[in-house]
Amino acid sequence: WDEPLIFELSHPGRVGYTLPKPIEDVEVEIPEKLKRKSPLNLPEVSEPEVVKHYTRLSEMNYGVDSGIYPLGSCTMKYNPKINEELANHPKVSFIHPYQDERTVQGALKIIWELEQWLKEITGMDRFTLQPAAGANGEFTGVMIIKAYHLDRGETQRTEMLVPDSAHGTNPASAAMAGFKVIEIPSNESGTVDLEALENAVSERTAGLMLTNPNTLGIFEDEILEIAKIVHKAGGLLYYDGANLNAVLGKIRPGDMGFDIVHLNLHKTFSTPHGGGGPGAGPVGVKDFLKDYLPVPLVSYDEEKDMYYLDYNVPKSIGKVKELFGNFAVLVRALTYLKIMGRDGLKEVSEVAVLNANYLTQKLKGTRGYELPHKELRKHEVVFSAEPMRKETGVKALDVAKRLLDFGMHAPTIYFPLIVHEALMIEPTETATKEELDAYVEALKKISEEAYTNPEIVKSAPHNTAVRRVDDVLAAKKPIITWRMYRELKEKGEVDY
Amino acid sequence: WDEPLIFELSHPGRVGYTLPKPIEDVEVEIPEKLKRKSPLNLPEVSEPEVVKHYTRLSEMNYGVDSGIYPLGSCTMKYNPKINEELANHPKVSFIHPYQDERTVQGALKIIWELEQWLKEITGMDRFTLQPAAGANGEFTGVMIIKAYHLDRGETQRTEMLVPDSAHGTNPASAAMAGFKVIEIPSNESGTVDLEALENAVSERTAGLMLTNPNTLGIFEDEILEIAKIVHKAGGLLYYDGANLNAVLGKIRPGDMGFDIVHLNLHKTFSTPHGGGGPGAGPVGVKDFLKDYLPVPLVSYDEEKDMYYLDYNVPKSIGKVKELFGNFAVLVRALTYLKIMGRDGLKEVSEVAVLNANYLTQKLKGTRGYELPHKELRKHEVVFSAEPMRKETGVKALDVAKRLLDFGMHAPTIYFPLIVHEALMIEPTETATKEELDAYVEALKKISEEAYTNPEIVKSAPHNTAVRRVDDVLAAKKPIITWRMYRELKEKGEVDY
Amino acid sequence: MAKHYIPNSAHKEEMLKEIGFSSIEELFADVPKGFIKELNLPEGKSEYEVFLEMNEILERNKTVLEMPSFLGAGTYFHYIPAHVKYLIERSEFLTSYTPYQAEISQGMLQALFEYQSLIAELVGLPVVNASMYDWGSAMAEAALMTVRLHRGKRKKFVVPKHTHPERMQVLKTYGKGPGVEIVTVNWNERGQIDLEDLKEKVKDAAGVYIEMPNFFGLLEEEIQAVGEIAHDAGAYFVVGVDPTLLGIVEAPGELGADIVVGEASYFGNPMNFGGPRAGIFAVRNDPKLIRQMPGRLIGMTKDAEGKRAFVMTLQTREQHIRRAKATSNICSNEALVAVAAAIHIATLGPRGIRELGEVILKNTTYLKKRLKEVAELPFDGVNFKDVLVRFEKPYKEIHEHLLSKNIHGGYYVKPHFPELGEAALFAATETTRKEWVDALIEALREVV
């Protein structure tokens, strides 16, 4: 349905808030030149209207609790509700980050305990939980690489190697840290081309950023070779944890030769994604890098049974975010870990991989979808709709939109870039067999439609709150705020 | 959409729970004849499936947060979220009713404070918060009336007077207490017919149960006369608080001559109705009746600053419910009262009455809807669709169903019984002017349809999750449980 | 200033004018003079101030998380998985009314149908209503129903003397309406119902009632025999049951019950100082019984297009239709409590229900074993949750000592059953921790 903007619900005089009275009702003079004179064009609405408005908006949104959500490389698993209950505990909400350590031992213990779990899971020696998100973690990681080389006087190490199948954040993070990004092509199995890597490394190499399994869902089986090449050249090996769900509790980046790891608590560790955040992107390092981590770390004084903020990080890169990270997200992740335990975490990766392969095998051979590279996948699979596009004009985008009509979320599309018309599907371990079967059925049905009645696919979706959204217009005539909209509206430049 | 029954989602082996291990893993022998041998046909589902299932079911339900909900005599007002937050506080959830009083002073204080508010609001002298719902409160009230008369030796007082416009619970509660119910007709203004009342009272009269304003939304302006007649005959006057919202914070039943009052916290005091409960039905009495209240009461020892359970109620009718009532509901109501305060409560009734009269005046004169009785209403209004039925065959039920197509909840229909084809509308103070206007618009549109295209109304609703539901079939072939369904299905007696 | 919950506060003038009124007072013109007054109440406060105030009040409660507690006696600390509360707090469930408009209430109707269905499987009877207020009121209504079933010709309702006192009190109040005669049967030396005494008292009874487990926490072993005695005497057999028992103990429906009552809120709902709760009410699939049962029933049916749908059904038993002749006055029930119970039961499934029963049984057994070390157990048998123990010292003294050790002891039984001496009920559930029991026993050793 249509729900107006909150601004359009405004009626002068309506009030949605209550505030306590001031302690003393004195007049405080604000310097004239600072006084607010410009109008405050905010909506005037009552609390029931606010609640109805956002309730309705929520009903126009699809979440993990609505149905299958197999966005590749996003690990949209079920978000346990106990996580929410504990993250909303008053003992979490109502503590200030600058409180005396003696009054926040619980919070510090949570950070410390979570670090212990992550260390064992990844095979790393020390973690910072400060980064707010995956990309923030990547930035932390590459800054550590930079600091390490500079510290050793190797100022010439200015190149960061990144496979062509990597997430966009990898090159972007490397660039932000001031590195030149060198792209490494994939071979026909979909893994890093060793020869190309050999040719790319040099004394300028700062490191290689890698996911394993990679974004095709394929395990980099030559990882030991890769590590050897990079290390031999004097570079460090960085693990992008986006795909950790595939190997969780079974295989550790630290054992594969990685020196630095970032994780996504909002992917692998079941914290909700909230429509784009908050997440958390902890970064773990091997012992020789721990002096470079952001400050503060949380350490434990066994003798006093006291947790404390540890600023003793001599070569720290500084801070990558204010304070101690997205604490409420950390509470959720630790809760999940304690419930899952060793046995549960292993079950996660095993069933995630089973689900992905089940879907792969069931869909394989369907007309229009091609399965490039190796068949055996880990947590996700990338099909190509290139044959379909060529034969019927129906693109990956159309397939994605048509899936929405079946009440299912689309896969990630057009990524990784090395697969044309990519459909990147990651069911995760929390999908049911019925959901997988239904998803395959829907994709088969769409294939059938593409070859018999392509228009219905190209004009999809048909059963959603809005029809296909015009993103070209959005970019051509940017309307980012109600303020911009009002202006254009007054000029008669918009009819929507 | 269609959502299967939870039983139909079952897959052998799936698990949705975790339980702690027993303290000691001993085998405890249950006597053979008590051991469970019959199968446990419960669904086997995982937690993500449970969450998705009930999330989807919730999306197939209309609540106060979905839109206007003007069910007459139900006072479906906005349920503030702070009520929920406090009712879900661990200090509420995790206390046991038999705890030592010293460890539940907070809980006892809440009960005590709420009583003080209700006393001042109603003009009564003492309250029990034990009753679980309005009808449970009514039962409490009439049992007190019974006990009072018996205590005075007036065993002949076996008749309870109830106006013909009363809620069904009034006669039902009176009957449950063993009274004979005498119905008092309404006069043409829609209020109690004094002459009929005079004729009905006698030495057999135990009391009169009355709502004021009554279910037509009309204030019983001869209430003092009524009280005089009943009291003179030796009866007691009972106030059904279902319609208190109309006079909240302005007019007190105690001042009008009522001896006993029950309130509905889930109506007037903003606690949510939860699809039919839990509610709470506190009962207040004048001083001379307080020794009859259920046990225990909560009293306050000022000297020790201690609240305690008070069993010193010499003529108590006993208990009408286990323990101390629906405590978590009481927490919500007290929160609401503290936020609203004297000023806010008065505003509630004033705007509730304004909204009802606004709607009355806007709708009045629309073809097919008749406004019987007086024009001036309090919190609600009853229109009659009798002209429409006669002229077009469209009944109140059809109008109600058609409203659903406009995304609005229907009014109460076919009640009170004294109005044919009744449409009983109570917008409450939390409806917006726009919602009232839209409601009137919808009712006018339906009138137009009734006179031009009655079929569309008679076959409504058209835009809902299911089409008009066959309640005759439901009664003819009762299927109350999955167990009954399975049996019939096996016999081939159902096709749904 | 306008109130934040009342949008039209801001539009009073304008709306009055539109409908030709000049003031709010005019809308109250029909109220006799002198009735309208200013109440003596505090002014409204901000949400923050009330939040603080309520937090301060609540600080004066000590929870069972802060202080291990061995209280049971009809209210138990069970753990409710977090998703249950999360789901029932969804506003579409939480803020809806009784589902009178079936077409936009399919969610609540189906959820309640599922509740009825899940309870039916547990108790072994196929007809279950959508909830009563609690076990006590359900039991009292069952008593009235057995009297109605005998068309008032039999008014005697037979109950064990060791029926839960709380429920007994509710029964007594309800019984006063139609003048039910409540007759109690003694317990025997094993704390079980005395069958001989029952046989003597069952004559002309409308119904016979028994609980599983009984007030002493014991499984009544002769349930089936009790049912047979009741039936032989032409009485209906009513069983009250703690449903968390039903994974390991036979469904009362299979043991001969005509009516089963009990407490549904043990599933899905926290203790909340005793409320809200939800009473189970189930009967055999017998039109005679169904016609006389109280409360709301959700039924499955079809919509106009033949699609499966749910609706309130058999409403002609209810007060809003039948008024003074209704089977009960109940209107608002405990729907959301029932839905919470349903979600919890569905989460547990057959395996979880069995495991829950086993864990409780084993924890109770551990508690009992340890209690034996320091106190006397008047009765032997299989205990589920509650264990009756007797002390030599006044229990008050023991209680005070435990409290001083930050332990909440059991429920003092003497006020109800003085013949048992200084007895108390100590309870365990799946939430009971070994360290709690061990601390309890240590503290008891210090004082007994």
Next chain:
Amino acid sequence: MAKHYIPNSAHKEEMLKEIGFSSIEELFADVPKGFIKELNLPEGKSEYEVFLEMNEILERNKTVLEMPSFLGAGTYFHYIPAHVKYLIERSEFLTSYTPYQAEISQGMLQALFEYQSLIAELVGLPVVNASMYDWGSAMAEAALMTVRLHRGKRKKFVVPKHTHPERMQVLKTYGKGPGVEIVTVNWNERGQIDLEDLKEKVKDAAGVYIEMPNFFGLLEEEIQAVGEIAHDAGAYFVVGVDPTLLGIVEAPGELGADIVVGEASYFGNPMNFGGPRAGIFAVRNDPKLIRQMPGRLIGMTKDAEGKRAFVMTLQTREQHIRRAKATSNICSNEALVAVAAAIHIATLGPRGIRELGEVILKNTTYLKKRLKEVAELPFDGVNFKDVLVRFEKPYKEIHEHLLSKNIHGGYYVKPHFPELGEAALFAATETTRKEWVDALIEALREVV
């Protein structure tokens, strides 16, 4: 046994068989030998046990509800109306991903568009992104942006020395990438930015930054002049703002800011030990600026039928399209925090925003007045939330005394600015109670 979050745990055999595999191991056949191992981690526990465990851990926190606190310094105890949390916890918002599929994400897209719009009205700039991680990272990204806008020809970023230390540290880290030169400007005797010093240092600056209020809690009076000095030198003017100030103080956009950053989480979000938060990032409606801004933007557009709709837009600035050439690496942002802020701002409306500013200002003034009785105030001016006070004794001593009285004192400033002596920041907001302040002053009297 199957795991309760993993439905297909129960179907492994069956599914493997269906796709022609014989074991889970086979699915990991491509993993080099020796990689797969058993980890040294505890076994999984029941939800109840973890609930207890986490509760026990959390018991070791003392909240500001249990102990009046005067901590501010960038994190403030604001009261968040209950409906805000209630709404953002709705699973459709909570469990959704970045709204890549606009057609089934209109709710989140519109909510974020509303966030952008509400912030735009507050800060007085029309282009706002859908959130950065926090104020600090937003400020650092703004610094990088000004450098990019000068195509790297200017690398100097000028900030007051009294910029919040936490943000300063983030800026320094971010600045290392492109080699930003951070130049600090002194404060004057009134604790305000020294305009003369600024004029000296502004030459060749890519950007100039200032905060309202500043780290000492003071309103910087010469904001506009700072902007003019920056612009005259060809530098971009970046203002960092606490948005709760903006009901009573002019929007930075109106005071000349090209870029506004700040902390959105002061609205709608509890303190949470400092996170999650959400950084505000707003710019003038200038294609040059928009092209260089970091982060996600939600735009209004039409659907295929001409109906209004929302979608992520101008994505060619972002990493998933532009990769190494993106304006920032940011991907996950703080969407839900931003939505919470939006709901809170919408709830307050124009009147509430003004009133909030006034109440905070008045409470701060009361706190300041009382603090003056017992300590020295190094700087005078208009304080908002934070008040800088200086003691004669070591602050540590004072802090310990306050703690012993169950009061948490202010933020110790000396580690960052030793030149200020034994100084600390004490803060008030709308949540501060008179009795807290009075107790504080009483306790301070005992120790100073």
